[in-house]
Structure formats: C-alpha cells, structure tokens
Amino acid sequence: MTTVNDRPETAWRNPLRDKRDKRMPRIPGPCGVVIFGVTGDLARKKLMPAIYDLANRGLLPASFALVGFARREWADQDFANVVFEAVKEHARTPFRQEVWDRLAEGFRFVQGTFDDEAAFERLSETLDKLDAERGTGGNHAFYLSIPPNAFPQVCEQLCKSGLARPRDDRWSRVVIEKPFGHDLKSARELNAVVNSVFPEESVFRIDHYLGKETVQNILALRFANALYEPIWNNNYIDHVQITMAEDIGLGGRAGYYDGIGAARDVIQNHLLQLLALTALEEPVSFSPHELQAEKIKVLSAVKLAEPLDETTARGQYAAGWQGGEKVVGLLDEQGFAKDSTTETYAAITLEIDTRRWAGVPFYLRTGKRLGRRVTEIALVFKRAPHLPFDATMTEELGQNALVIRVQPDEGITLRFGSKVPGSAMEVRDVNMDFSYGSAFAEDSPEAYERLILDVLLGEPSLFPVNAEVELSWEILDPVLDYWATHGKPEAYESGTWGPASADEMLHRTGREWRRP
Numbered sequence: 204m205t206t207v208n209d210r211p212e213t214a215w216r217n218p219l220r221d222k223r224d225k226r227m228p229r230i231p232g233p234c235g236v237v238i239f240g241v242t243g244d245l246a247r248k249k250l251m252p253a254i255y256d257l258a259n260r261g262l263l264p265a266s267f268a269l270v271g272f273a274r275r276e277w278a279d280q281d282f283a284n285v286v287f288e289a290v291k292e293h294a295r296t297p298f299r300q301e302v303w304d305r306l307a308e309g310f311r312f313v314q315g316t317f318d319d320e321a322a323f324e325r326l327s328e329t330l331d332k333l334d335a336e337r338g339t340g341g342n343h344a345f346y347l348s349i350p351p352n353a354f355p356q357v358c359e360q361l362c363k364s365g366l367a368r369p370r371d372d373r374w375s376r377v378v379i380e381k382p383f384g385h386d387l388k389s390a391r392e393l394n395a396v397v398n399s400v401f402p403e404e405s406v407f408r409i410d411h412y413l414g415k416e417t418v419q420n421i422l423a424l425r426f427a428n429a430l431y432e433p434i435w436n437n438n439y440i441d442h443v444q445i446t447m448a449e450d451i452g453l454g455g456r457a458g459y460y461d462g463i464g465a466a467r468d469v470i471q472n473h474l475l476q477l478l479a480l481t482a483l484e485e486p487v488s489f490s491p492h493e494l495q496a497e498k499i500k501v502l503s504a505v506k507l508a509e510p511l512d513e514t515t516a517r518g519q520y521a522a523g524w525q526g527g528e529k530v531v532g533l534l535d536e537q538g539f540a541k542d543s544t545t546e547t548y549a550a551i552t553l554e555i556d557t558r559r560w561a562g563v564p565f566y567l568r569t570g571k572r573l574g575r576r577v578t579e580i581a582l583v584f585k586r587a588p589h590l591p592f593d594a595t596m597t598e599e600l601g602q603n604a605l606v607i608r609v610q611p612d613e614g615i616t617l618r619f620g621s622k623v624p625g626s627a628m629e630v631r632d633v634n635m636d637f638s639y640g641s642a643f644a645e646d647s648p649e650a651y652e653r654l655i656l657d658v659l660l661g662e663p664s665l666f667p668v669n670a671e672v673e674l675s676w677e678i679l680d681p682v683l684d685y686w687a688t689h690g691k692p693e694a695y696e697s698g699t700w701g702p703a704s705a706d707e708m709l710h711r712t713g714r715e716w717r718r719p
C-alpha cells in the first residue's frame with residue numbers, strides 16, 4: 204500500500220500531492236512498535252489503548268505489528284489477552300471485533316530481561332519475521348515504558364543487536380518518557396547515551412501535555428486571531444499563573460516519587476513547556492525546526508526571580524478531607540520514608556528577559572491533594588488605568604483574565620467586568636466561556652494517540668528536543684539546590700490549596716492565586 208509517508212522528503216514533488224487536502228488524515232507507512240515494559244501501568248492504561256484507538260480510527264497502516272517485551276513467561280496469546288483487557292478497560296473508542304481481529308494478528312511477545320543479549324537477538328529475529336510475514340518494512344519504533352535507570356541499558360542493547368541502525372531508507376526511532384534525568388548533569392548524561400545510539404531526529408521524548416488539543420490550541424489562539432496578540436505583552440498583562448493541581452495523593456507511587464518531588468515531576472517538563480508556548484514569539488512557520496527554535500529562544504531568556512526564600516514555596520500534604528473522605532498525609536502513605544522531605548507542592552516565580560515580557564512575573568505551581576483537579580494557564584491583565592465609577596460600585600470587580608483551561612472541561616474563559624442589572628452602575632466580574640465539548644462534535648483524541656501517531660509519521664513538532672530539556676533543568680536546578688540546603692517542605696492540609704508560604708509568595712507582590 205502506498206501512503207503519503209512512503210516517499211522521502213527529497214523525492215520529486217507531485218504538485219497534486221502538494222495540493223492534498225491537509226484535513227485528510229495522514230497514515231504512517233508500514234511499521235512496527237515495540238513496547239518495553241508492557242506489564243507496567245503506563246503501557247496498560249495509555250499505550251495499548253491508544254494503539255487500539257488509532258486502529259479503530261483507521262489511522263494505522265494495514266502492515267502494522269505490536270511487539271511486547273517483558274520478563275514474564277508469556278506466549279503471544281497471553282500478551283494478546285493482556286492487550287485485550289487493557290483495551291476493554293481503557294480504550295476511548297467503542298470495541299469493534301473486526302478491528303481487534305486485524306490488529307491482534309500482528310501481536311508478538313518476546314520474553315527477556317534488559318541485560319540479556321540473547322533476548323535482543325530474539326527480538327531482532329521476531330522483527331525480521333514480521334517484516335517478511337506482515338510487510339512491516341523494517342521500520343520500528345522502540346517505546347521505553349520502563350524505569351528511567353534502564354534507558355541506557357536498553358539503548359545499548361538496541362545498538363549491539365543492530366536494531367538502532369536501520370538499513371537503507373528504513374527508520375528506527377526511540378520513544379522515551381519523562382523524567383529526562385533528575386537534574387542538568389544527569390539529563391546531559393542521559394542525552395549523551397541516547398544520542399550515542401540514536402541520532403537526535405530519531406529520539407522522541409514524550410511530554411504528554413503537548414499531545415493535548417488545548418495545549419496545541421494555545422498557538423491557534425495566539426497566531427490565528429487578531430484579537431489577542433496586540434495585548435499579549437507587558438503593556439497589558441500584569442502576570443501569568445500556570446497551575447497543574449491534582450486532587451489525588453501518592454498512595455502506591457512511592458517507588459517513583461519519593462526523592463523526586465513535585466518540581467522535578469511537573470514543573471521541569473509540563474509547566475515549563477506550557478510557559479514556552481504561552482510566551483514564545485511567532486514562529487516563521489509551524490515546521491518543527493522553527494517552532495523548536497522559538498521555544499529554545501524563550502526558555503533561554505527565562506530566569507528565576509530572587510530571593511528564592513520569597514519567590515518559591517514548597518509543601519507536603521498532611522491528612523485532611525478530600526471529596527468527603529478522610530485521607531492520610533504523605534508520611535503515612537505506604538512506602539514513603541517516615542522522615543521524607545519530598546515536596547508534593549511546588550511554586551516558583553520566573554521572569555522572562557525580553558522586551559515583550561520584562562516586568563511580568565510568571566507564577567508556576569503544582570501540587571497533589573489540592574482542592575480540585577485542574578490545569579490552566581491564566582493571563583491576568585492590568586487594571587483599567589481609570590475607573591469612572593463610585594468606588595463602592597466596583598468592589599467586586601477583579602482583574603480581567605484570559606484562562607486557557609487545559610483540563611478538565613477543556614476550553615477558554617474570558618473574565619471581565621459587566622454591569623449588574625438594576626438602577627445602579629454596579630460592575631462585577633462575569634465569565635465568557637468557550638468549551639471544546641460543546642463547540643465541536645468530535646471528541647478530542649487522547650494525547651497518547653496523537654503522540655504515538657506522530658512518532659510513526661516521524662513528525663517531531665510535539666516532542667521536546669534535548670536543548671529544551673537541558674534549558675529547563677538549568678532553570679530549575681538552583682531552586683532544587685536551594686531547597687536541599689534550606690529546611691523542609693511546609694505541611695498543608697489535604698483538600699486545601701497548598702501551604703501558607705505559597706499564598707505569602709504572591710501576597711508580597713499584592714497578588715493572589717486563583718482558586719479555580
């Protein structure tokens with residue numbers, strides 16, 4: 204089957220092809236996906252369901268295969284049963300037997316551990332066989348859904364077995380999940396290992412936030428409209444708040460989270476990526492290279508506001524009430540050290556040294572066991588320079604705000620002052636809402652659907668390159684070093700909006716956190 208992606212970019216360009224309706228879905232050429240860590244949480248809840256959903260939407264090539272690699276003694280059929288359960292439980296689209304049957308014909312399982320060279324030989328033979336039997340064309344994506352300390356070993360095994368270096372015009376890509384290191388030094392070491400095996404254009408680092416429609420819509424909102432860009436600067440914007448709040452706790456995640464904390468887990472990747480998209484200059488085009496160049500430029504201009512004892516805050520959740528249930532504090536969660544100093548809440552203040560943003564603080568915060576699950580970017584505008592009303596009539600008028608709601612209830616809210624009906628000229632805040640759910644008939648695809656599809660298409664726009672990862676650590680490292688030598692996180696009650704020090708951080712500048 205010929206697909207749009209079969210031909211190399213340098214090939215003669217058919218003018219009809221260039222006039223292709225860009226709304227038509229792009230389908231990757233023949234290929235296979237190998238998932239390392241198929242027994243893990245991420246594979247079960249996100250990756251296997253996303254692959255089924257792509258198949259169900261007709262977005263996978265007919266010649267497709269999925270290979271699981273894990274240490275269990277499974278036959279191909281056992282693996283197929285595991286994928287089936289994952290799909291039944293977590294897929295977004297309805298189950299269709301004929302789609303499943305066709306997809307499952309391409310399932311294979313390879314048993315082994317990461318230090319076992321023979322297992323990688325078996326993997327190589329399995330892929331060769333699939334190329335011959337299913338026409339997967341020697342094109343493979345290796346998805347490392349495994350503990351980060353195993354990344355180097357698996358990359359080296361892929362190198363030794365020859366799987367990382369495809370022949371001729373075939374491709375071999377590696378997909379890695381955050382965390383990309385735990386500080387600048389380890390990130391550089393990881394990048395060096397990965398890049399010694401895979402060239403940078405074959406490395407796809409997943410920050411699943413970038414796969415979300417609402418996040419991609421930041422660029423549409425800013426650059427497809429005349430309305431916002433003229434006010435998207437320090438003449439009109441007072442400050443920006445970027446929030447990722449979760450109501451869940453960390454029960455069962457001690458192995459991953461203890462010693463890592465909220466800043467490394469969320470600020471270094473998701474929140475700094477949201478900041479980059481909010482603050483970047485207009486790219487020359489949306490080609491991956493141009494977009495990345497603008498993200499790198501703006502991240503290079505970001506600096507921490509100081510002094511850090513006033514411009515940062517961290518906390519750790521204590522017992523409290525959440526959704527009508529009594530919940531324990533972090534120190535009583537299973538697996539956490541009784542004297543753990545891991546922060547479950549982190550807030551930092553950033554400045555951006557550019558003409559557009561000079562003087563506009565960007566406040567980033569994230570936490571577990573907060574009042575509500577919500578991710579949003581709020582641009583809070585300066586007050587009108589003059590209010591020709593009696594002061595008592597504007598007591599309930601706040602600052603105008605444009606809020607990009609990333610999740611849940613994806614959409615955009617504009618908050619502004621409006622006259623309260625009645626004989627007096629009383630002005631109060633109101634909200635104007637755009638909601639994805641009601642504006643578009645089609646459900647947004649899951650982030651992992653979009654990202655896996657882009658890996659198979661070789662489309663790198665939504666994946667941070669190593670320069671972005673390293674710049675993000677450069678921004679965050681001084682905070683982590685400061686916290687490591689200055690006390691411990693402040694306790695906050697579960698179900699509230701974090702520690703008092705985070706409120707003080709904003710009050711010092713006469714501002715307040717939003718309570719979404």
Ligand SMILES: NC(=O)c1ccc[n+]([C@@H]2O[C@H](COP(=O)([O-])OP(=O)(O)OC[C@H]3O[C@@H](n4cnc5c(N)ncnc54)[C@H](OP(=O)(O)O)[C@@H]3O)[C@@H](O)[C@H]2O)c1
Binds near residue numbers: 239246275318347351
């Ligand atoms: N879960 C999420 O929502 C999420 C979100 C963002 C990023 N991530 C990242 O995604 C990756 C996977 O996360 P996860 O939550 O799925 O982890 P997980 O539940 O701990 O699964 C890890 C997987 O790796 C396998 N594994 C570990 N050591 C191995 C070895 N020596 N040889 C062979 N297999 C080995 C495990 O197999 P066994 O079953 O045999 O132990 C398991 O399948 C991690 O890098 C994580 O940081 C996860």
